[in-house]
Amino acid sequence: MKEPAGRVHSVETMGGRDGPGLRCVFFMAGCNFRCSFCQNPDTWSIRGSQSITLEEARERLIPLLPYLRSRGGVTASGGEPCLQSEFVVGLFKAAHELGLSTAIDTNGSCPPSKQERLLEVTDIVLLDIKACEDGLHRRITGKPLGPVLAFGKRAAEVPDRLTLRRVVLPGINDSADELEGLAEYALKLGFTPDIELIAYHRLGAHKWKELGMRYPLANLKPPTAAHMRKVAERLRKHGLTVAGD
Amino acid sequence: MAKQQPFRRGRWSVKTDIQDFIYRNYSPYESGPEFLEKATARTRGLWKKVGELMAEERRRGGVLDIDADVPGGILSHGPGYIDRKHELIVGLQTDEPLKRAVKPVGGVRLVEKACRAHNKTLNPGIVDIYTRFRKSHNDAVFSIYTEKMKQLRRLGILTGLPDSYARGRIIGDYRRVALYGLNYLIAEKKGDLENIEGAMETKDIRQREEAADQIHALEQMLELGGMYGADLKRPAVSAQEAVQWTYLAYLAAAKESDGAAMSIGGLSAFFDCYIERDLKTGVLDEAKAQELIDDFTIKLRMIRQLRPPEYDQLFAGDPVWITLVLGGMGNDGRTKVTKTDYRFLQALRNLGPAPEPNLTVLYSPRLPKPWKDFCSEISIQTSSLQFENDDLMRPIAGDDYGVSCCVSLLKAGSQMQFFGARCNLAKALLLALNGGRDEIHGEPVVPGVPQLKGYYLDYDQVHENFMMVLSWLAAQYVKTMNLIHWSHDKYYYESAQMALLDTDVDRLMAFGIAGFSVVVDSLCAIRYAKVHPVRDENGLTKDFRINGDYPAFGNDDERADNRARDLVITFLTEVRKHAIYRRATPTLSILTITSNVLYGKKTGATPDGRQAGTPFAPGANPMYGRERNGALASLNSIAKLPYYAAQDGISNTFSIVPSALGKDLPEQRANLTDLMDGYFTRGGFQINMNVLDRELLKDAMKHPEKYPQLTIRVSGYAVHFTRLTREHQEEILRRMFHEII
Numbered sequence: 001m002k003e004p005a006g007r008v009h010s011v012e013t014m015g016g017r018d019g020p021g022l023r024c025v026f027f028m029a030g031c032n033f034r035c036s037f038c039q040n041p042d043t044w045s046i047r048g049s050q051s052i053t054l055e056e057a058r059e060r061l062i063p064l065l066p067y068l069r070s071r072g073g074v075t076a077s078g079g080e081p082c083l084q085s086e087f088v089v090g091l092f093k094a095a096h097e098l099g100l101s102t103a104i105d106t107n108g109s110c111p112p113s114k115q116e117r118l119l120e121v122t123d124i125v126l127l128d129i130k131a132c133e134d135g136l137h138r139r140i141t142g143k144p145l146g147p148v149l150a151f152g153k154r155a156a157e158v159p160d161r162l163t164l165r166r167v168v169l170p171g172i173n174d175s176a177d178e179l180e181g182l183a184e185y186a187l188k189l190g191f192t193p194d195i196e197l198i199a200y201h202r203l204g205a206h207k208w209k210e211l212g213m214r215y216p217l218a219n220l221k222p223p224t225a226a227h228m229r230k231v232a233e234r235l236r237k238h239g240l241t242v243a244g245d
Numbered sequence: 246m247a248k249q250q251p252f253r254r255g256r257w258s259v260k261t262d263i264q265d266f267i268y269r270n271y272s273p274y275e276s277g278p279e280f281l282e283k284a285t286a287r288t289r290g291l292w293k294k295v296g297e298l299m300a301e302e303r304r305r306g307g308v309l310d311i312d313a314d315v316p317g318g319i320l321s322h323g324p325g326y327i328d329r330k331h332e333l334i335v336g337l338q339t340d341e342p343l344k345r346a347v348k349p350v351g352g353v354r355l356v357e358k359a360c361r362a363h364n365k366t367l368n369p370g371i372v373d374i375y376t377r378f379r380k381s382h383n384d385a386v387f388s389i390y391t392e393k394m395k396q397l398r399r400l401g402i403l404t405g406l407p408d409s410y411a412r413g414r415i416i417g418d419y420r421r422v423a424l425y426g427l428n429y430l431i432a433e434k435k436g437d438l439e440n441i442e443g444a445m446e447t448k449d450i451r452q453r454e455e456a457a458d459q460i461h462a463l464e465q466m467l468e469l470g471g472m473y474g475a476d477l478k479r480p481a482v483s484a485q486e487a488v489q490w491t492y493l494a495y496l497a498a499a500k501e502s503d504g505a506a507m508s509i510g511g512l513s514a515f516f517d518c519y520i521e522r523d524l525k526t527g528v529l530d531e532a533k534a535q536e537l538i539d540d541f542t543i544k545l546r547m548i549r550q551l552r553p554p555e556y557d558q559l560f561a562g563d564p565v566w567i568t569l570v571l572g573g574m575g576n577d578g579r580t581k582v583t584k585t586d587y588r589f590l591q592a593l594r595n596l597g598p599a600p601e602p603n604l605t606v607l608y609s610p611r612l613p614k615p616w617k618d619f620c621s622e623i624s625i626q627t628s629s630l631q632f633e634n635d636d637l638m639r640p641i642a643g644d645d646y647g648v649s650c651c652v653s654l655l656k657a658g659s660q661m662q663f664f665g666a667r668c669n670l671a672k673a674l675l676l677a678l679n680g681g682r683d684e685i686h687g688e689p690v691v692p693g694v695p696q697l698k699g700y701y702l703d704y705d706q707v708h709e710n711f712m713m714v715l716s717w718l719a720a721q722y723v724k725t726m727n728l729i730h731w732s733h734d735k736y737y738y739e740s741a742q743m744a745l746l747d748t749d750v751d752r753l754m755a756f757g758i759a760g761f762s763v764v765v766d767s768l769c770a771i772r773y774a775k776v777h778p779v780r781d782e783n784g785l786t787k788d789f790r791i792n793g794d795y796p797a798f799g800n801d802d803e804r805a806d807n808r809a810r811d812l813v814i815t816f817l818t819e820v821r822k823h824a825i826y827r828r829a830t831p832t833l834s835i836l837t838i839t840s841n842v843l844y845g846k847k848t849g850a851t852p853d854g855r856q857a858g859t860p861f862a863p864g865a866n867p868m869y870g871r872e873r874n875g876a877l878a879s880l881n882s883i884a885k886l887p888y889y890a891a892q893d894g895i896s897n898t899f900s901i902v903p904s905a906l907g908k909d910l911p912e913q914r915a916n917l918t919d920l921m922d923g924y925f926t927r928g929g930f931q932i933n934m935n936v937l938d939r940e941l942l943k944d945a946m947k948h949p950e951k952y953p954q955l956t957i958r959v960s961g962y963a964v965h966f967t968r969l970t971r972e973h974q975e976e977i978l979r980r981m982f983h984e985i986i
Contacts, residue, residue, distance in 0.1 A: 010874075013876065014875045014920075016907045020912075022920060024877070064877050066923040066924075066926035067920060067922070067923025071915060
């Protein structure tokens with residue numbers, strides 16, 4: 001059988017934020033969401049991406065082992081890595097053979113038929129839930145919320161596997177109702193995940209322009225540190241563990 | 246009070262052997278920093294006084310005061326104090342804090358210039374003596390240089406040579422004064438002098454004269470101690486005395502010489518033997534032990550030398566490179582980390598960050614985890630540490646060694662080096678592309694280099710020309726170095742430092758290369774892309790047009806990294822072919838300090854796409870913006886450079902924003918330890934670690950008064966960011982910070 005090849009936007013050998021320890025992050029090309037705040041719109045399309053075989057991916061990990069082995073590992077991000085779940089499964093198997101942990105940074109749109117195989121080899125799921133109300137989710141991402149929540153539920157079946165992420169867009173997805181909704185969802189899961197807040201920033205805005213697109217959030221200001229603390233406190237009131245403020 | 250126990254005796258008791266003393270008496274420490282104490286009110290008061298003086302120094306343009314009337318020497322000035330009642334460790338270079346002495350033996354015209362730059366006039370009597378009656382090092386070198394050497398120097402091909410400043414780089418084993426006392430050391434040197442006989446040829450006579458000078462310096466050191474009430478005749482009997490004796494020995498050296506880098510070696514385990522003993526008898530408690538280290542650190546931070554303005558361009562920020570090594574592993578498998586290693590790092594917290602002493606952690610993945618994590622944390626908080634690979638150096642030097650300047654290994658007490666600055670390899674490549682002519686003025690430099698033909702550069706032809714240039718240049722470089730050090734030995738001999746080394750010292754000659762990644766990338770561009778040289782009417786290359794992509798150094802890509810390896814080995818091999826002054830062993834460094842800016846300014850456009858006049862990357866760093874696979878790939882490329890061919894050190898300046906390193910301090914600390922474990926396991930030699938926000942640096946450029954202590958690591962040393970020139974600050978900002986969007 002032919003090995004699956006992946007379409008990769010870029011490989012960042014030193015990720016310090018996407019899972020524990022130092023991580024080699026594969027930014028997979030192609031995304032099914034069109035988030036208005038996206039910081040990497042250049043990863044939406046597979047145009048301009050490089051093709052990489054599993055063997056090549058493994059070759060790239062080996063020189064990094066002394067850095068990654070103690071606590072870190074491999075993260076598949078993107079783009080949306082679940083769209084290339086076969087490649088990611090292969091990558092994660094190779095990572096495990098090398099003694100590395102595996103993490104996926106996803107919007108949750110993994111087709112149900114592929115979920116089991118993917119989750120089997122995934123140590124950490126970083127699930128970014130952009131909104132907890134379907135209408136808002138559709139407005140921000142262009143896609144329905146249901147499958148995202150269903151994927152999270154499945155990921156939470158194994159203790160400590162799931163972390164929920166929320167990019168805080170001031171005045172958009174940080175209302176009292178929204179945060180209530182997120183907390184309620186987290187607490188209902190089989191295993192209560194930690195929540196990681198990420199402050200919206202504009203460092204990716206120039207990429208929209210370079211791609212000839214209008215940046216939809218041109219007037220949105222990044223949240224202040226105080227605002228982030230307030231959001232975190234709100235979630236902590238529910239007994240959740242929250243990082244990122 | 247418990248009775249003081251004598252130190253365990255051994256080989257050191259019958260022969261000068263500090264390593265043996267430490268090995269028998271030190272207490273390895275494998276736990277964490279919990280025992281450390283904050284600065285006492287006394288320390289804070291003293292440091293505040295010094296802080297005010299330093300602020301005044303900054304206000305006066307970087308120099309507080311100069312004594313332009315008395316040439317500096319071991320006994321020229323003093324005693325001087327900051328606040329006599331409250332100083333635990335005493336001794337200043339002149340009679341007043343931060344006042345600089347003049348050292349005309351290095352070059353009287355340079356001292357005149359330096360005085361003028363700070364609105365002082367050098368005493369005409371001094372000028373008279375050092376022009377009419379006594380030759381200076383600078384005058385001597387220029388009188389014996391060949392025209393070719395002067396040309397290479399003028400065109401910026403051989404650069405930063407120690408012909409117009411003192412070479413430095415020697416590390417006296419200052420601990421010897423504390424352990425043995427000067428009576429013993431003087432008697433030992435006298436014995437050595439008696440034994441130097443031979444046929445009384447030049448080399449024998451020179452050795453006798455040097456030993457006699459060393460004895461004289463030790464006698465002066467004794468008198469310097471007397472000035473400060475320290476009886477250096479005898480060994481130190483307490484921790485306070487051990488620190489004081491060691492400091493006075495260093496002070497004698499810093500009063501006598503103004504070498505570009507005057508490092509101090511490893512002291513922590515040595516001091517710790519005395520401190521542990523005094524803690525046991527109750528003479529000291531932890532707060533007092535910390536006070537000794539804090540005070541010693543304050544004293545080192547006050548060492549000043551007078552430099553001419555040209556020196557600043559090469560070595561920005563007024564550095565002295567009092568490089569102090571910490572940590573490391575012992576040959577017996579025990580760690581060399583002691584509580585006093587922690588105390589030196591604690592001084593950074595107690596006194597705030599500063600460039601001096603240049604704290605250098607000898608790193609091995611086998612170091613105790615709490616120590617590694619503490620170093621990471623201090624590094625994140627202060628950006629004042631560099632880390633160097635103990636596992637690479639220990640097999641060569643044993644477990645008692647110092648680091649000179651930034652990255653140069655020297656065995657403690659038995660090795661010295663002749664500092665050789667560096668050769669601009671980017672210029673060498675341009676000589677190869679221009680038929681041996683200098684790319685800026687068209688001056689013929691290297692004879693017999695064929696003019697290149699063809700629209701695109703042909704890799705084989707370029708390579709052949711380049712090898713021809715390197716071979717010719719290495720010969721010139723060695724000869725130039727031989728002249729410089731012959732002159733320096735003769736006219737500006739460092740008696741005090743050499744007196745604290747074995748008489749039969751092992752000598753290294755440290756050559757260096759600059760423009761490293763520019764050359765590697767240029768060769769890759771010519772090999773893998775198509776490069777068309779744009780030539781002016783005289784046929785000189787003015788620009789390069791690159792068609793296609795090429796693998797650049799810094800991406801863990803073998804195509805580039807192999808060329809990088811070859812370049813280092815080739816140049817060292819060329820240097821080794823030639824006779825070297827005093828049979829010194831040649832070594833090589835890939836280090837630029839801050840001179841990458843100046844060298845870049847003097848270098849035309851290069852085939853890698855770098856524009857004329859723009860800075861090189863510092864040391865062995867990849868060029869800005871060419872690292873496409875993130876920080877670890879870049880570290881791996883540098884880690885591949887062969888240390889065996891560059892034993893004078895490979896410098897890597899690394900900057901990362903805190904948020905890219907991890908989401909909070911515990912995660913950042915753990916990740917930094919992982920990063921260093923990985924890098925040093927891969928064979929990386931050195932890393933200057935900066936964990937900083939770019940925004941902070943921008944703000945510091947706008948409001949320097951808000952950041953008097955902001956310290957950052959540049960190639961091989963630390964500087965106060967606000968004391969750098971605008972040009973250097975901009976270069977640092979431009980440099981690729983590792984951050985992920």
